[in-house]
Amino acid sequence: MRALVLGLALLVCACARASSEQTNTIEEQWRAIEVTATPLDLGAERVGRLVFRGGLVLTAETGWFGGFSGIEVLDGDRFLMISDRADWFEGRLLLDEAGALVGVDDVRMAGIRDESGEPYDERNDSDSEALTQLPDGRFAVSFEQRPRIMIYDVNRDGPFGAATAGPLLAGVAALPPNASLEALAVDAAGSLIIGAEGGGGTTPLWIAPLGATAPVESQHAYRLGLGYSLTAMDRGPDGGLYAIERFYAPVIGARARVMFIPDAAFESEGGAVSGEELALLAHPIAVDNFEGVSAVRRADGGTRLYVISDDNFSPRQRTILYAFDVESTPR
Numbered sequence: 001m002r003a004l005v006l007g008l009a010l011l012v013c014a015c016a017r018a019s020s021e022q023t024n025t026i027e028e029q030w031r032a033i034e035v036t037a038t039p040l041d042l043g044a045e046r047v048g049r050l051v052f053r054g055g056l057v058l059t060a061e062t063g064w065f066g067g068f069s070g071i072e073v074l075d076g077d078r079f080l081m082i083s084d085r086a087d088w089f090e091g092r093l094l095l096d097e098a099g100a101l102v103g104v105d106d107v108r109m110a111g112i113r114d115e116s117g118e119p120y121d122e123r124n125d126s127d128s129e130a131l132t133q134l135p136d137g138r139f140a141v142s143f144e145q146r147p148r149i150m151i152y153d154v155n156r157d158g159p160f161g162a163a164t165a166g167p168l169l170a171g172v173a174a175l176p177p178n179a180s181l182e183a184l185a186v187d188a189a190g191s192l193i194i195g196a197e198g199g200g201g202t203t204p205l206w207i208a209p210l211g212a213t214a215p216v217e218s219q220h221a222y223r224l225g226l227g228y229s230l231t232a233m234d235r236g237p238d239g240g241l242y243a244i245e246r247f248y249a250p251v252i253g254a255r256a257r258v259m260f261i262p263d264a265a266f267e268s269e270g271g272a273v274s275g276e277e278l279a280l281l282a283h284p285i286a287v288d289n290f291e292g293v294s295a296v297r298r299a300d301g302g303t304r305l306y307v308i309s310d311d312n313f314s315p316r317q318r319t320i321l322y323a324f325d326v327e328s329t330p331r
Helices: 002-022
Strands: 035-039 050-060 068-073 078-083 087-095 101-111 128-133 139-143 148-152 181-186 192-196 202-208 220-223 229-235 241-249 253-261 276-281 290-297 303-309 319-326
Touching: 035 101, 050 101, 068 229, 068 303, 078 128, 101 319, 128 229, 128 290, 139 181, 148 181, 181 241, 192 229, 241 290, 241 303, 253 303
Parallel strands: 068 128, 068 290, 128 181, 181 229, 229 290
Antiparallel strands: 035 050, 050 319, 068 078, 078 087, 087 101, 128 139, 139 148, 181 192, 192 202, 202 220, 229 241, 241 253, 253 276, 290 303, 303 319
């Protein structure tokens, strides 16, 4: 009888393990969600050096939809976004025959995991703020409340893949808890460029090789516009960085500057880095808390920017996705 019970127990365990593995395939890790994309007109054909190529207000019934702080647009007009509650959102951009943004489709979500492959369950651990794709296809994510960089191989492991630690950054413990690692990109050599949010004046930038074995010191300071904060960066298809600076004041309202930072700005070790303003997004243009930017090459060789806002899960804010074409490539 004891042998029979043991055999049955082993069979149950084997079935449970097989069931667990079966329901843990990459496709089953994602949960499809219905997203409504409502067209949003800019009210102008261009702003500054950016040509308007479509706008959307994105909504969904699930309370987990929103808080988008990073976006990467990939091959085939697929996109990957992160929310600041440590969730992945994947989907497809819909473009019309002229290449304008008109909708999104096939949207699905999944939780971002920690180094043990477990969901983040504490607010101070789960505040994911910036996203960039590495040259080898993996993705780097920066976290704000407990500042750190994590690396994910979503293509190989799926959204439930465990994180591996990215390079350590010196001095991050001194950053304000809600104005920490907010912007993330890669340079031509494949090193990470990480920017702190700041709040006017200058804010530190780190250039960190992925294989760094010791904490990396901040080598540069980025000059912000008066009252602005750095919220996003992405490397352009022809080099340089596109960045978003955010501004908010109760009387003035929300504003955003779209900036370009040439590679040459980083040539002086320890020097202050300045950007060129490509466009100012301000009233009467619909503006929200823009925290993500993705720069991609268009079919005609030009540069397309996608800009996403973080609605802070507030009914008074919106998730806005804009598409802009850069009028001419900055140098």
